[in-house]
Amino acid sequence: MSLTLISILLPAALGIVMFGLGLTLTVSDLVRVFKAPKAAVIALVCQLLVLPAIAFGLVLLFDLAPELAVGMMLLAASPGGSSASLFSHLAGGDVALNISVTAINSIIALVTFPIVAQLSMAHFLGEGQSIGLQPDKLIQIFATVVLPVVLGMWVRHRFTAWAERMRGTVKIASIVVLAVVIVGAVSQKYQVLLDNAGALAVITLLFCGCGLTIGYFAPRAFHVSPEQAIASAMEIGIHNAVLAITVAISVLGNETMAIPAAVYGILMYFPVVLVAYLFARRTRAGHLVNQPRDVDMA
Numbered sequence: 001m002s003l004t005l006i007s008i009l010l011p012a013a014l015g016i017v018m019f020g021l022g023l024t025l026t027v028s029d030l031v032r033v034f035k036a037p038k039a040a041v042i043a044l045v046c047q048l049l050v051l052p053a054i055a056f057g058l059v060l061l062f063d064l065a066p067e068l069a070v071g072m073m074l075l076a077a078s079p080g081g082s083s084a085s086l087f088s089h090l091a092g093g094d095v096a097l098n099i100s101v102t103a104i105n106s107i108i109a110l111v112t113f114p115i116v117a118q119l120s121m122a123h124f125l126g127e128g129q130s131i132g133l134q135p136d137k138l139i140q141i142f143a144t145v146v147l148p149v150v151l152g153m154w155v156r157h158r159f160t161a162w163a164e165r166m167r168g169t170v171k172i173a174s175i176v177v178l179a180v181v182i183v184g185a186v187s188q189k190y191q192v193l194l195d196n197a198g199a200l201a202v203i204t205l206l207f208c209g210c211g212l213t214i215g216y217f218a219p220r221a222f223h224v225s226p227e228q229a230i231a232s233a234m235e236i237g238i239h240n241a242v243l244a245i246t247v248a249i250s251v252l253g254n255e256t257m258a259i260p261a262a263v264y265g266i267l268m269y270f271p272v273v274l275v276a277y278l279f280a281r282r283t284r285a286g287h288l289v290n291q292p293r294d295v296d297m298a
């Protein structure tokens with residue numbers, strides 16, 4: 001797959017993912033977060049501050065190559081992935097919190113993402129390497145992140161029944177397009193992937209595991225409900241890999257930087273599925289314990 005075709009497909013794939021998010025989101029979801037913000041604030045702090053620090057530590061620990069290190073930081077700066085709400089639902093989490101935090105974080109990422117990218121490029125590639133905060137780059141990210149969400153919300157409001165029917169189709173379409181794009185992106189730097197496969201596999205799995213762990217226990221430490229803590233775990237453990245890949249290839253013009261997000265986009269499902277299964281078992285067990293028992297009146 002040519003780099004030109006990938007550069008065209010990537011924004012389209014990201015747009016489909018974010019449009020699908022918009023189909024699940026209502027204004028009341030956002031209002032709800034602002035009325036009871038504790039869980040959302042904790043999740044956002046972990047996402048915006050803690051995870052980039054963890055990614056930086058992992059990169060230094062494994063002495064990752066500079067361009068791959070920048071790619072890992074791009075992944076850490078990405079907001080939650082749209083599939084976080086799906087796994088949160090399966091695990092018994094607060095899905096509305098996932099949807100709201102993903103949308104809010106996607107907007108915040110318009111500012112934080114370029115900052116992380118610039119700082120990481122300057123650190124790992126040299127002081128002269130940075131993307132700055134060029135208006136055209138911000139507009140490009142805005143057009144592929146925020147506008148599709150707004151459009152999806154409008155479609156849901158205007159054509160609610162159709163939006164409900166199309167949610168599954170859009171999600172499947174985004175997964176298929178993302179899979180194609182990941183294969184195409186990795187194929188451009190296949191040898192780099194082979195040379196760093198072991199380190200990248202360990203780093204991305206550790207990164208995902210840390211996100212899931214911190215995402216659950218940090219809210220619980222502040223007495224957030226188990227359902228919201230599960231939602232937070234999925235939100236922080238699952239990142240929008242397609243955004244990191246899109247920025248690496250379409251904005252920065254560097255396929256090597258896209259490799260960590262591509263590896264993560266495949267491997268993250270192993271720990272996420274396992275944790276979702278464990279949470280679901282615990283949730284079902286809790287419901288059974290709390291169910292009233294029949295009393296023998298004889």
